[in-house]
Amino acid sequence: MGRVPAGLCALTLSWTAYAHDSWLSRPPGDADARLLQLELATGPRFPLRDSRPGAASLAQAACRGPGGAAALLTPRQEHPDKLELRARLDASGGAACWVELKPHQAEMTPELVDTYFREIRPAPEIQARWAQQRAKSIAWRETYRKFIRIELPAADGAPVAAALRQAQGLALEIVPMGSDAIRVGQPTTYQVFRDGAPLAGQWLEFVNDRHALGVWRQSDAQGQVRLALPFAGRWLLRATQLEMPEQDTQPWRSRFATLLVHAR
Template sequence: MSRHRKALLAASLAACSAASWAHDSWLRAADAQPGSGLVALDLGNSARYPRSDGPTPAPRIAQSGCVDEQGTRTALLPRGEQSVWLELRARLGAARAAGCWVELKPKDIALTPELVQAYLDDIRAPQAVRAAWAEQQRGGLPWREVYRKFIRIELPALRGADAVDLAALRRPRGFPLELVPVGSQPLRAGAPGEFLALADGRPVAGLPVEFVSRRSPVGVWRQSDADGRIRIALPFGGEWFLRSTVLDVPATPQDAWHSRFANLTVMVR
């Protein structure tokens, strides 16, 4: 085996093992579409995209919706739990493109120290987070966390592959954390693309974001600049998944951690 192939294999194994806890959620277009102006989306979640470990219960959804290229909003509603997905549908009529989103309600969890270490490594947590956790460990305190998830998808070609102005469906939703494509043009393989990391509409600097293709388990990491922007030329087309997590350091070691997950699915031509 060549040195290059060995390095790729090692990176792949590291990516899969490091993701042993941190569960992301994502939206993707269902393989079978209902037609008649309806669009079906699957909401999945697991330790590593694109596998899904099971459906998210519909009552976990705090809000959801879609917007088309004209800026017209429509409801995105749960239709039913499948084997590993929660199916949602939106009536988009003759829309040529759409952007959809789901916010999940806060959920409490507790983790063992071993899982916390894998979690922090997986999301590339900054030193301030690691130092705060080390202080909690010295005090014999457990890891308690309340997490929230903010999930987006871009559907750039619902009716054919003609170029569509995508600016309206890329507008920020004002979530506590979100990843948004910049500009009005479709993303193209090998061409420079730009994304924006936002919290409550404000740029987030220094945010680690992983770009994962449906074609490969090995992700590509980038970090947002001082203006919250991430510039990258994705190497090939198809479905790409963006993932990032922010852990807010507790005010005191006795308090629970609060985390925000931002996930985005895009199609690259």
């Protein structure tokens, strides 16, 4: 890889280093009512994790409680496969937390781009543009950003406060709608936002922590997807929005979004 422009974090050329999803989760046994603990990890397929973003890669990180008050989500300790984060927030009534990572650059071989496309389902025009570049032996270069959310349900399964299901102004984010807790077999609506506006035609994959196969759905004209989750447990919703370069000398740009929810 060549030199990385100022303001971007360097990254290796490995597919395993950059194309994986990142997600927030709550460690088992966290019961401190005054201090919320979360873990930020990266892996090839949820829930398997093999690395983590560094504390220096965080552009912003915060949480919001049912009353609407926000609290900073602060890095505490780096481990090989997770970054510990903490917020001074009582999450017994539910909470919403989010992290934005700084931009990174990467390059991929054509074979890895093929794998990448299978995992994100880009639009036909994206695939056609890449086919043109590949025919001209133009290398794949990409600048990507990640936007990560988690919804923590109330301990008693109570309805979700409106403050927890609002877009937070991230460049790409997935937000549950309504006030009902997420329950197995009951449809829930999720909305995809790009720069604060609903994003139509975006593919979402729903991945359960105990089942390898994901469920794909595409957002409608209002950027919404409605789905009844078939299994209890943690579900990761993942989406990648890929933007074509204006000129072949410029890198592709992408936004990765994940949302972790709990179905009861």
